[in-house]
């Protein structure tokens with residue numbers, strides 16, 4: 001099955017490294033023009049953009065919890081490519097902290113990066129998608145990156161898990177709200193994926209414990225999530241909306257035999 005995103009324009013948040021970088025590269029390999037958004041690592045983002053050779057590519061600095069930054073990034077896409085088709089809300093922030101030690105400030109930063117950012121990007125992009133749909137048909141789509149923690153809860157970062165649960169709810173709400181405008185909204189719930197975030201996780205958790213929780217017996221790679229994102233962003237998924245796709249090696253099945 002070929003996935004073609006030719007002539008489509010995408011914005012991927014948190015694309016300077018990890019899963020976001022792999023998603024930017026996968027969308028590009030399918031022919032999309034890709035805006036590689038980053039928070040602080042400009043050089044890494046430039047490297048990712050340079051490896052996006054399937055279509056055009058560019059970078060934009062963007063704090064996802066800033067409405068001004070979000071509007072500027074979406075403008076950058078429409079100005080450069082004339083239209084906007086795919087938003088991937090990938091940017092995320094995890095700091096494992098015991099429940100009793102989570103400060104108000106850390107709660108706020110975690111919600112801002114993981115949930116408020118998805119809200120702002122979806123609201124701003126959703127309006128562009130809806131007006132494109134009214135003008136020429138074909139509204140666009142959103143892929144949100146949540147987490148298995150948002151589905152199962154988590155003892156090591158309950159604030160992060162709560163934000164990711166919020167992303168699942170927002171995915172379902174926006175899928176309903178934007179469907180009349182021809183816009184699909186889906187989410188991917190990764191399990192453990194080898195990135196900088198995973199390195200933070202294994203600093204506090206035994207790898208053998210992690211592997212024991214994964215029926216397929218291996219930690220995922222950024223490409224595992226990127227392939228799923230390319231599919232959901234494509235017309236091959238044109239009848240799928242409001243779905244949460246598990247990319248976790250079977251982790252969400254639980255521990256039973």
Ligand SMILES: NC(=O)c1ccc[n+]([C@@H]2O[C@H](COP(=O)([O-])OP(=O)(O)OC[C@H]3O[C@@H](n4cnc5c(N)ncnc54)[C@H](OP(=O)(O)O)[C@@H]3O)[C@@H](O)[C@H]2O)c1
Nearest residue numbers: 014016018019039040041063064091092147192193195197
């Ligand atoms: N890795 C896993 O095991 C795992 C599991 C489940 C879900 N996820 C989710 O998958 C997504 C990607 O994770 P990852 O493992 O690739 O993470 P990562 O390696 O830590 O990369 C995080 C990315 O998000 C960007 N970012 C962080 N805070 C931001 C903010 N406030 N505004 C804008 N950009 C921000 C970073 O930009 P800079 O590089 O410029 O700082 C970076 O590009 C996240 O939503 C994460 O929660 C990951």
